[in-house]
Amino acid sequence: MYLAAYRNQYRKQDVMNASPLRLVIMTYDLAILSCEQKDFSKSIKTISALRDALDLDYPEVSSGLFNLYQWCLECIRKDDYASAINILTELRSAWVATEQKIAARQVSVSVSSVPAYSTSFGNILT
Numbered sequence: 001m002y003l004a005a006y007r008n009q010y011r012k013q014d015v016m017n018a019s020p021l022r023l024v025i026m027t028y029d030l031a032i033l034s035c036e037q038k039d040f041s042k043s044i045k046t047i048s049a050l051r052d053a054l055d056l057d058y059p060e061v062s063s064g065l066f067n068l069y070q071w072c073l074e075c076i077r078k079d080d081y082a083s084a085i086n087i088l089t090e091l092r093s094a095w096v097a098t099e100q101k102i103a104a105r106q107v108s109v110s111v112s113s114v115p116a117y118s119t120s121f122g123n124i125l126t
Helices: 002-016 020-036 040-052 059-077 081-112 116-125
Strands: none
Touching: 002 020, 020 040, 020 081, 040 059, 040 081, 059 081
16 A cells, blocks of 8 residues: 555656646656557547647648647557557657657757866866
8 A cells, every 4th residue: 555655656646747848748647558458448548638638739740740649549449559569669669769868868969068167177076
């Protein structure tokens, strides 16, 4: 009982501290897991949440994702969870790659923005 409560608290904290991009990836994780478990209700709910969160101000991207989500929903309704999992896994991989590129860019900006004298201070202090 305590373990389940601890997991729930940890999960809540993880969600509260996550970036918007990390939340998208976490939602994909839940959608994939739901499909693997053939949980119809949770699969539909999670994929619908991804679909409903699309920013329609960018139609060239959102319309393609919308169509893929709709197709996944149709696959689930036809009890073809494997096809939905394949698409969701590919999409998740793309979001993870995007997250990694953003993180690499942030590291490169923070490293390049360090003044040259700070490295010499490091040499003196060590």
